[in-house]
Amino acid sequence: MEFKVTILGCNSATPSHGRNQTSQVVSLGNSHLLVDCGESTQFQLRKYKVQHSQLDYIFIAHLHGDHCLGLMGLISTLHLSRRTRLLTLFGPPGLDEIITVQLKYGNLKLHYPLRFVPTDTVGKTLLVEEEHFKVFSFPLKHRIPCTGFLVEEKPRLRNLVKEKVHFGKLGIEAIITLRKGLDFLDEKGQVLYSAEEYTHPPAPLRKYAFCSDTVYDEEIIPYVQDVNLLYHEATFMNIDQIRAKETCHSTGAQAAAIARAAGVKQLLLGHFSSRYRDLDPLLLEAKEVFSETIISEEGKSFWVE
Ligand SMILES: [Zn+2]
Numbered sequence: 594m595e596f597k598v599t600i601l602g603c604n605s606a607t608p609s610h611g612r613n614q615t616s617q618v619v620s621l622g623n624s625h626l627l628v629d630c631g632e633s634t635q636f637q638l639r640k641y642k643v644q645h646s647q648l649d650y651i652f653i654a655h656l657h658g659d660h661c662l663g664l665m666g667l668i669s670t671l672h673l674s675r676r677t678r679l680l681t682l683f684g685p686p687g688l689d690e691i692i693t694v695q696l697k698y699g700n701l702k703l704h705y706p707l708r709f710v711p712t713d714t715v716g717k718t719l720l721v722e723e724e725h726f727k728v729f730s731f732p733l734k735h736r737i738p739c740t741g742f743l744v745e746e747k748p749r750l751r752n753l754v755k756e757k758v759h760f761g762k763l764g765i766e767a768i769i770t771l772r773k774g775l776d777f778l779d780e781k782g783q784v785l786y787s788a789e790e791y792t793h794p795p796a797p798l799r800k801y802a803f804c805s806d807t808v809y810d811e812e813i814i815p816y817v818q819d820v821n822l823l824y825h826e827a828t829f830m831n832i833d834q835i836r837a838k839e840t841c842h843s844t845g846a847q848a849a850a851i852a853r854a855a856g857v858k859q860l861l862l863g864h865f866s867s868r869y870r871d872l873d874p875l876l877l878e879a880k881e882v883f884s885e886t887i888i889s890e891e892g893k894s895f896w897v898e
C-alpha cells in the first residue's frame with residue numbers, strides 16, 4: 594500500500610516567496626487525509642491534482658489562521674460540488690462554532706453531513722480507525738490548544754510461503770490460521786502445518802507523525818518514537834532562537850534534536866518563517882544535528898517508508 598505525504602503549504606503565518614500556509618494530504622492507498630487547511634488549500638489541491646471529493650477526514654492542529662483559514666472555502670466548494678458523503682472534521686473546541694456562524698449568516702445548508710469531533714490536549718487519543726490504519730492526536734505546546742497527529746498502519750496478516758503452499762491441500766481454515774501466525778493442528782492436537790514454516794512475517798508497520806506548531810518540547814518524543822517520517826515545524830533558524838521560544842515555535846536544529854532523540858528514520862521540516870527566502874541554511878543547521886533531514890517543497894510527495 595502506498596503511504597505518502599503531499600505538501601500543499603509549508604510556510605508559517607503569511608504566504609511568501611511562493612510558499613503557502615500549512616496544509617498537506619496524507620495518502621494510504623485509496624484513503625486521503627487532509628491535515629491542516631491554510632488559506633490556499635483548495636487552490637493547491639487543484640494544482641496538484643488531489644480530488645477534494647476523495648477526502649473523508651480533515652484534521653486541524655489548532656485555530657491560528659495559517660492552519661484553518663482555508664476550511665470554510667473548502668467546505669463551501671464541497672457543497673457546491675454536490676457532495677453527499679459524510680465529512681468528518683477533527684479540531685480544537687470552538688472550530689464548530691466558527692463554521693456554524695459562517696453557515697448561519699451565509700444561510701447555507703450543506704448538501705452533505707459534516708461531523709465535528711473536538712480534539713483535546715490530554716495524551717494520545719484515537720481519532721480514526723479504518724481497516725488498514727489508525728489516526729491519533731497528541732498534545733503540542735503552543736500559544737493556544739494544539740495537537741499533533743500520528744498515522745499508524747495496523748498489523749497485517751503474515752504472508753504464505755509460496756513454495757510450501759499446495760493450495761489443493763491447505764484448506765481455507767488452515768490458511769487463515771497460519772496467516773494469523775498460529776500453527777494449524779490436526780484432530781489429535783498435533784501440529785500439521787507450522788506458521789513459522791508456512792508463512793513469512795509481514796513488512797514492518799509504517800508510521801507518520803505531524804508536529805506543527807510547537808515550541809521545542811521533549812515531551813513530544815514518546816509520541817513520535819521510531820516513526821518512519823516526522824514532519825516537524827522549523828519556523829526559525831538558530832539566530833532567531835529567542836524569538837522561537839517567545840512565540841512557541843521551534844528552530845530547524847531543535848526539530849532535528851527531537852528527531853534524533855526519538856530515533857525517527859527521516860525528518861521533514863516545514864512551517865517556515867517569511868523572513869527566510871532561502872531555506873538552505875536552515876536545512877544545513879538541522880542536518881548538523883540529524884543528518885536524515887529533508888525540507889518540504891510544495892507539490893512534492895514524501896514516502897513514509
Ligand atoms: Zn502556524
Ligand SMILES: [Zn+2]
Nearest residue numbers: 655657735806
Ligand atoms: Zn500557531
